[in-house]
Amino acid sequence: MSMNTFLSKRDYIPLYILLAVVYLSGLWIPLMENDSAQHATMAMRMFLENDFLNIYKGGQDYLDKPHMHFWLAALSFKLFGISQWSYRIPALLFTLLGAYSTNRLAKEFYGYKASHIASLVFLSAQAIILSNHDVRTDAVLTGATIFGVWQLVLYVNHNKLINAVLGAIGVAIAFSCKGQLGVFVPAICILSYLAYNKKWKAIWSWKTIITILTFVLAIAPVLYAYYVQFDLHPEKIIQGQSNISGIRFILWDQSFNRLTASGFTETSPDYFFFFHTLLWAFLPWSVMVYLALFSRIKLFIVSKFKFQSGIEALTSIGVLAIMIVISFSKFKLPHYLNSLLPILSVLVAGYVISLYENNKLKTLKTVLNIQYFTLSLGCGFVLFIIFWSFPIPHFAFILCDLLLLIGLGYIIFSKTNSAKKMILISVYFMIVINFCLNTQFYPKILQYxxxxxxxxxxxxxxxxxxxxxxxxxxxxxxxxxxxxxxxxxxxxxxxxxxxxxxxxxxxxxxxxxxxxxxxxxxxxxxxxxxxxxxxxxxxxxxxxxxxxxxxxxxxxxxxx
Structure with a gap:
């Protein structure tokens, strides 16, 4: 089957262009408190004082997160000046890297026909769009994580050293943004891939030693910065304690402190927190991802986990294992899921292609109707809130909203197969919703x-x-x-x-x-x-x- 019979350039290029408009419109929204504005201010201090080794939060030593996000923002300030849009540039660039990596990983697993579906799913996910204007560490973490996973999968499949080295660099950047979570996600994913495909010999190679050395070298700048700020100053008091080792903290204590809520306020005892958070974070693909997970797990159980060509465990067993482990953490926040979303995007793309190729028309039609209902509800709610809560937007924005809605109507009433229509209307709905939020809602609430x-x-x-x-x-x-x-x-x-x-x-x-x-x-x-x-x-x-x-x-x- 040619890709042109499913999703052609005429379908996906306009969606990429409209998604670009949505992402670019988010660059000029004023920064929100607390985290986004706080992180921007911390990076700004680095730039203004030309001090890239120490991180301070309001004049106090900051231990919690590594340096990479702040370094990239400070570098952007150096290149483009201090502004809300320059602060967001690294997040946008790593999101583009994430989209490309998602596209290529889907191609590696399911062929060219799944590649653009996966990247469109990723770019239209609500949490990913949100992370590009309410910028914290997560956009860089997400892009680096999926890049690392993609390159390491290529290494396992093709045994090329360049892929192993690039994969190690990707994982190292993820670690340098968020600590052990940046290593844990790729590690579990790759282990699940090796286990199901029985490709353990990829580990027993001199190239693995080069991979580990590359990773260690790539995280060395962050370890050195922690050493200078904390290990060299045992007299510093952090959360009532002295003799703090920055290196020990980022290599060990940080993750276990979050698991036990030591030094943090416990946020949620709910063990299903991440499973129901996924319902909004991965809009409009929430129903699809749970159907895909259920379908894949059922397939594994029926086949007793025996290897089948064209099937992989990375995007299902790997992701589920991660979600179960982080569900036991006593300190939970929704954006911890972000680095899993590109991997789940690949799973959704593979599932859609599977339904289409196996002619599961009833399932596709049911999912399409669910998408119509939930997305129409979401779109109607957003437009109602905008027009009800605040003065009527500028005429130019109203005109843009109308044009987008006309485009949406054209897709809905066009005569095309259910699988293709489901992808097109889901992405298009999120374009409408987030264009309205970025241009008409967030700027209004930031007046307060x-x-x-x-x-x-x-x-x-x-x-x-x-x-x-x-x-x-x-x-x-x-x-x-x-x-x-x-x-x-x-x-x-x-x-x-x-x-x-x-x-x-x-x-x-x-x-x-x-x-x-x-x-x-x-x-x-x-x-x-x-x-x-x-x-x-x-x-x-x-x-x-x-x-x-x-x-x-x-x-x-x-x-x-």
Missing amino acids: QAGNNAALLLEKEHINPKDVYRIEGDKNSWSLDFYTKQTTPKITINKIPKYLKKGQWLFVYEDQMKELKENKIQWSKEFMIDHYRITRLNLKFLNPNTRNANLEKAFLLQLK
Whole structure:
């Protein structure tokens, strides 16, 4: 069967172009607090102080995550200047690498006909799109992980040293972003592949030694940076402890601390957390991925795990093993799943091709109808929220929305097979939804994040950011720091009369105003800014009639 009878260039090239528009539109959304703006500020400090060995969070030594994400962001600032879009460039580039690697891995497993399906599934997954504007370590981790897995599969299949070396570099970059999780995912995947295919001889080779040495050399810069910041300074107090070894932490303690929630607040005792999180994180492919997993596991059980040509265990048994292990962690967050999504994209692509080639028309039609229902619901909900919660968007955006919806209607009513239509409408729905979110929803809710809006106010009122201080305490405003291109200094309230001069400014939140009044701190000018923790949306905030009652206030105060 020719690929042209299933998904032709005329089908997938327009989808890639529209997905590119969605991803590019996300580059200019202001950074969200906490993590995205926080990480950007930490990378910005590296760049401004030309200090790439130490990581600080608000002036405090930062032990938790390795350096790679921060190094790449700082390098981007060096090349393009400090901006929200330059911070996101490394994430976008590694997502492109991830899409290409997903495409090639699908081709290796299931042939050319599955390749573009896999990369389209990956690029249209909700968590992947989200990770490119709410940028943390996950986009780089995901791209590096799937690149490493793809190259190591090529090494196992073709025994070429270059693939082994590139695979080791990919895994090393993943480790340098997130620690042991970056090694655990590729390792379990490759082990499951070796076990099912019985290709253990790939390990017993001098090339394996070169692979391990390459990995060690590639992680050496991160280990050295940890050594300089922590091992050379046993006097540093981190979470109440001294004599902290950075090297021991990243090679051992980090993963086990997360498994036991040692040093972290336990997030979820739910052992099925990742299994139901996958339902939204892998939209619009959630139903497909569970059907594919069930189908593959059933096949393995029926065949008693005997090897069958054209079948692989990496994308099913490997992924399930990882999900079961991380489900026992007491510290769980949704984005821990991100590095599994390209691997699951390959599984979905193989499953769709299998249904199509085996003429499973009933299953395909059922899944297509499920996609129609869930995606229409999602699209309708997003459009309703946008038009209900906020003033009507600019006419140009409304026109773009209409054009996209017309295109969607054309695909729905076109006469084509169910498998092809399912891929096209699923990707297209996510394009519509995320274009609306990136251009009309996120920019609106970010008008209620005080830090970035305070920075705009400083610029508008010609206030020097170096004259602005914050109150010492737990409350941070990473977006204020990033958009003023400095770490805003903190001061305790009792030191304000002694150290701050008349005409200087304080940026405070509503609950800090009471303390200022109690300490008889006076100011001559006051700007009030609406504030809401926008990464924790609720219906009362989204409802324009109840929003004001749920807003916190922040203030810029000029001292008398």
